[in-house]
Amino acid sequence: MMQIKTNREEIVALYDGFRQMRETQPVSFNPNFQAWNLYRYDDVARVLSDHATFSSEQNRFIPAEYRDSSPISSSIVRMDPPRHHKLRQIVSQAFTPRMVAQMESRIQEITNGLLDQVVAKGEMDVIRDLAYPLPITIIAELLGISTERRAEFKQWSDAFVSGDGEATEEDMQASMQAMSSMVNYFTQLFEERRAHPQNDLVSALLLAEVDGEHLSNEELIGFCVLLLVAGNETTTNLIGNAILCLDEYPGEVERLRAQRDLLPKALEEALRYYSPVRLQPRWAVTETTIGEQRIEAGQMLFAWIISANRDEAQFPEADQFKIEREPNRHLGFGRGVHFCLGAPLARLEAKIALNAMLDRLPGSWHVSDAPLFPIKNMSTFGIKKLPLTWNK
Numbered sequence: 378m379m380q381i382k383t384n385r386e387e388i389v390a391l392y393d394g395f396r397q398m399r400e401t402q403p404v405s406f407n408p409n410f411q412a413w414n415l416y417r418y419d420d421v422a423r424v425l426s427d428h429a430t431f432s433s434e435q436n437r438f439i440p441a442e443y444r445d446s447s448p449i450s451s452s453i454v455r456m457d458p459p460r461h462h463k464l465r466q467i468v469s470q471a472f473t474p475r476m477v478a479q480m481e482s483r484i485q486e487i488t489n490g491l492l493d494q495v496v497a498k499g500e501m502d503v504i505r506d507l508a509y510p511l512p513i514t515i516i517a518e519l520l521g522i523s524t525e526r527r528a529e530f531k532q533w534s535d536a537f538v539s540g541d542g543e544a545t546e547e548d549m550q551a552s553m554q555a556m557s558s559m560v561n562y563f564t565q566l567f568e569e570r571r572a573h574p575q576n577d578l579v580s581a582l583l584l585a586e587v588d589g590e591h592l593s594n595e596e597l598i599g600f601c602v603l604l605l606v607a608g609n610e611t612t613t614n615l616i617g618n619a620i621l622c623l624d625e626y627p628g629e630v631e632r633l634r635a636q637r638d639l640l641p642k643a644l645e646e647a648l649r650y651y652s653p654v655r656l657q658p659r660w661a662v663t664e665t666t667i668g669e670q671r672i673e674a675g676q677m678l679f680a681w682i683i684s685a686n687r688d689e690a691q692f693p694e695a696d697q698f699k700i701e702r703e704p705n706r707h708l709g710f711g712r713g714v715h716f717c718l719g720a721p722l723a724r725l726e727a728k729i730a731l732n733a734m735l736d737r738l739p740g741s742w743h744v745s746d747a748p749l750f751p752i753k754n755m756s757t758f759g760i761k762k763l764p765l766t767w768n769k
């Protein structure tokens with residue numbers, strides 16, 4: 378077997394593996410997980426968007442003793458219409474594009490504050506110094522977490538995402554502990570905001586209603602935890618992965634610096650080329666076929682977004698990072714009723730972060746050859762360290 382020497386080779390090997398599966402076993406059953414793996418664009422897009430046949434509601438299909446008991450499992454991402462539709466309408470009243478746009482100057486300020494710490498040094502770890510702290514600070518501010526509780530809030534968030542696929546008993550304990558501290562914290566915060574509403578997301582969530590229905594306490598907690606889990610590591614990965622793309626195509630840094638209007642397209646291409654979310658699960662509601670395979674009612678499916686986004690049948694020269702790619706109907710934020718609610722926020726944060734880096738880190742950029750530590754968990758794709766130098 379080939380010796381994998383560097384992270385780059387590891388990443389190339391990962392994508393080669395997906396290409397092979399698309400070509401030879403596009404719909405294949407994994408007995409370890411008792412789940413179907415789907416690798417092609419058309420199949421992944423179908424499964425994500427046909428919610429009548431492919432359910433998100435794991436609680437309907439997994440016996441109680443095997444269920445993930447976190448508040449996420451009862452949040453909108455693991456719910457089907459019509460309940461999903463109603464709850465999404467409620468949370469959309471609070472989590473509005475206008476509210477996200479209002480964050481722009483704060484995102485700018487936080488980004489610049491973080492870059493102030495490193496610009497003079499001529500080097501930074503993009504993950505540690507910018508891509509990690511930016512989204513978590515924004516979410517904490519959006520939720521109205523007081524400054525004194527921010528350090529704790531970061532620990533809770535870390536405990537949820539520390540799972541590397543190699544979680545120890547201790548990690549699990551820490552994660553359970555974090556979950557219960559967080560549930561207590563949010564319960565108290567809801568009480569405070571009910572009594573004294575403020576101009577923040579939690580207050581807006583408490584007020585939002587459809588047909589006279591408000592979110593229950595459990596649903597409110599589920600949504601806040603979902604924002605924390607769904608919105609942090611993914612956005613960190615988008616920023617980190619975009620820098621990895623630019624490192625592979627060094628001429629593009631200069632081009633983007635000169636033509637800033639290309640940046641949104643470059644970020645969409647980064648979402649396709651190195652997708653922060655690897656896969657999403659679904660469960661077959663009825664018996665159906667995908668390709669030549671018969672899927673039984675109740676079986677689990679993994680829709681491999683990361684593979685679909687490199688499918689040559691959908692994206693010509695799929696293994697090339699082309700910042701002006703058009704069309705670019707990538708599945709990085711999903712498809713259909715569960716399409717990422719936080720996409721405008723993630724796009725805005727990544728655009729501001731990259732723009733500030735282009736402004737303040739002059740000349741050509743170089744990512745060190747040191748180990749980058751790809752995240753090993755099953756659902757996200759990114760790296761843990763990204764040492765970058767530039768011309769001072």
Ligand code: HEM
Pocket residue numbers: 425433453454455465516603604605607608609611612615653654657658708709710711712714715716717718719720722723
């Ligand atoms: C680059 C960053 C991000 C990526 C790649 C991403 C990706 C995704 C994907 C693929 C889904 C679909 C899940 C499914 O089909 O089952 C999703 C849903 C969701 N995302 Fe994101 N996300 C990102 C950032 C965010 C942020 C910043 C937030 C909020 C602060 C957020 C909140 C959500 C929520 C609430 C859902 C569930 C929507 C629903 O079920 O109706 N995401 N995201």
